[in-house]
Amino acid sequence: MTKSRKIVIAGILLAAVLLTAWALYVTQGYDGPQTTSKSKTAQRDYSDGAPRESNQSGRPQGGAIDTGGADAGTETEGVSSTSGAITVARPAKGALVTPGAILSGMVKDVDAVQYRLIDDQQGVIAQGQLQVADGTFSGKLQFSARAATGRLDVFSFDPTGREVNYIEMPVRFKE
Numbered sequence: 001m002t003k004s005r006k007i008v009i010a011g012i013l014l015a016a017v018l019l020t021a022w023a024l025y026v027t028q029g030y031d032g033p034q035t036t037s038k039s040k041t042a043q044r045d046y047s048d049g050a051p052r053e054s055n056q057s058g059r060p061q062g063g064a065i066d067t068g069g070a071d072a073g074t075e076t077e078g079v080s081s082t083s084g085a086i087t088v089a090r091p092a093k094g095a096l097v098t099p100g101a102i103l104s105g106m107v108k109d110v111d112a113v114q115y116r117l118i119d120d121q122q123g124v125i126a127q128g129q130l131q132v133a134d135g136t137f138s139g140k141l142q143f144s145a146r147a148a149t150g151r152l153d154v155f156s157f158d159p160t161g162r163e164v165n166y167i168e169m170p171v172r173f174k175e
Contacts, residue, residue: 062099062117062126062143078105081155081165085110088154088167097141097152097171103130104138110156110165113137119173121147145173 078089088105091097103115110132117126126143150173155166 062141063128079167079169081167083165084108085165086113086154086156086167088152088169091152091169091171093169095171096174098174099141099143101141102138103141103152103154104136105154106136107132107156108135112156114155114157114163115139116153117141117143117150117171118153119143119145119147119150125150148173 078087079093080087085108086105087107088103090102090104097117105113107113112132113130115126115128115130116124119125122145125145126141128139130137130139150171152169152171153167154169155163158164
């Protein structure tokens, strides 16, 4: 075999290896370097509250029983999104949340409210949607937490599927 033929064959093999590596990179995804930092801003799920693309990852273990606003209560205070479109009345920011706890609030010009309950150890432990009835939403949370702390995200989707009217609240779980 001539030297030039060997070079051509080696080039073809190298191109095949590179093409295979690129295909694996694209199909498997790449999350970038991982961190061991405990800082909130170093974590992949950190949010500054701005609208963002929805990325539903993991397998939530729970959800909520939608009560169609029946458990919304009469609370007028709560945590509101920057736009004021969503206000979470229950649970309160930093509250102890147990299975069966009520997630409720009021909305303006929103058809459905999305929620995500996150345990600091397991990640997403419950997520779903609550329907809006007469400007209110409510549901009984169903989940199993391992950590003592976590957070509750409440938001809606815009027509393009981005999370908007975002609220992020720290919560506690019973150990």
